Amino acid sequence: MLDDPPLLTIRQTFARPDPARVAALTGAQTGHLVDCMDGRGALDWRIKPLDPANATICGTAITAFAYPADNLGVFGALHQAQPGDVIVVANDSYTGTALIGDLVCGMMKNKGVAGFVTDGLARDRAGIVASGLPVFCAGISPNSPARNGPGTTNLPVLCGGVAVSPGDVVVADADGVVIVPQAMLDLVIERLQAVRAAEAAAEAAVKAGATMTAAVERLLNSDRVKRI
Numbered sequence: 001m002l003d004d005p006p007l008l009t010i011r012q013t014f015a016r017p018d019p020a021r022v023a024a025l026t027g028a029q030t031g032h033l034v035d036c037m038d039g040r041g042a043l044d045w046r047i048k049p050l051d052p053a054n055a056t057i058c059g060t061a062i063t064a065f066a067y068p069a070d071n072l073g074v075f076g077a078l079h080q081a082q083p084g085d086v087i088v089v090a091n092d093s094y095t096g097t098a099l100i101g102d103l104v105c106g107m108m109k110n111k112g113v114a115g116f117v118t119d120g121l122a123r124d125r126a127g128i129v130a131s132g133l134p135v136f137c138a139g140i141s142p143n144s145p146a147r148n149g150p151g152t153t154n155l156p157v158l159c160g161g162v163a164v165s166p167g168d169v170v171v172a173d174a175d176g177v178v179i180v181p182q183a184m185l186d187l188v189i190e191r192l193q194a195v196r197a198a199e200a201a202a203e204a205a206v207k208a209g210a211t212m213t214a215a216v217e218r219l220l221n222s223d224r225v226k227r228i
Contacts, residue, residue: 007149008076014154014166016060017182019084024189025171026058030178032199033171036191037184043136043160043177044093047119050128050135057115057134057172059086061179063164065152066120066145068094073151074104080153083112086170088179090157091120097143100135102127109133117170117177119160136177 025033034041049055062085066073077087087108091099100116102124108116115134122128122137123144154166162179164170169180180188202213212220219225 005150007151008072009150009152009155010076010080011152011154011166012080015182016167017169017185021185021189022058022060022084022169025169025180025192027056028058028171028192030171030173030175032192032195033178033180033188035195035199036188037180041162041178041180042175043117043162043179044119044138045176046138047117047136047160047177048138049172049174050122050125050137050140052174054129054132054134055136055172055174057086057117057136057170057177059084059114059170061085061164061166061168061170062087063152063154063157063159063166064089065155065157066091066099067150068092069097069145070148070151071099071104071145072147072149073153074100075147076151076153078104078108078111078113081108081111081113084114086115086117087113088157088159088164088170089116089118089120090159090164091118093119093138093160095121095139095141097121097145098123098141099137099145101144102131105131105133105135115170115172117159117172134172136172 064073064077099120
């Protein structure tokens with residue numbers, strides 16, 4: 001028989017990205033970042049801002065796993081977080097209890113955490129909004145969790161269908177949450193300027209009356225389309 005796991009496993013150090021490279025993604029639209037990564041990188045569509053008026057995040061990921069109906073991993077992440085970090089907690093998309101409430105969000109805000117993201121639920125919406133901490137979650141429930149573990153902090157997790165490692169960059173806006181792997185950070189920064197330019201050109205074309213993109217127009221007129 002396997003031994004019981006430790007209540008909490010904490011990885012104390014990890015490679016952090018250059019803060020200037022993280023800051024380069026501040027204000028980037030999540031859709032543009034996804035385009036920089038070949039159309040992928042966004043968490044499950046159900047993970048949305050708890051307060052649409054406070055829905056902007058950009059920072060380095062602190063990761064945690066919290067067992068369903070438990071949030072000990074959240075406290076491990078809070079303990080390890082540095083100012084500007086974004087705490088990302090995988091909760092197996094559990095919907096029986098909330099993972100976090102207004103008091104813990106207030107503690108995160110006091111520590112300088114830039115935002116909180118989970119595939120689980122939150123509670124105490126009014127208090128969280130008042131705390132000023134941007135929170136992205138899958139919904140709201142008054143039910144409360146325990147703190148018995150097991151949990152992990154700063155180990156890779158799967159949150160909202162996307163692999164997240166400590167040191168990745170988290171960018172969120174009203175559309176959702178995107179994870180930029182640290183290994184892709186330089187490439188995404190390099191591509192972002194071109195994506196923004198292409199988007200601006202497309203927007204200008206639509207405002208000028210365009211009804212189709214040139215690329216799709218060529219495809220529709222090619223021999224790859226069969227007309228009957």
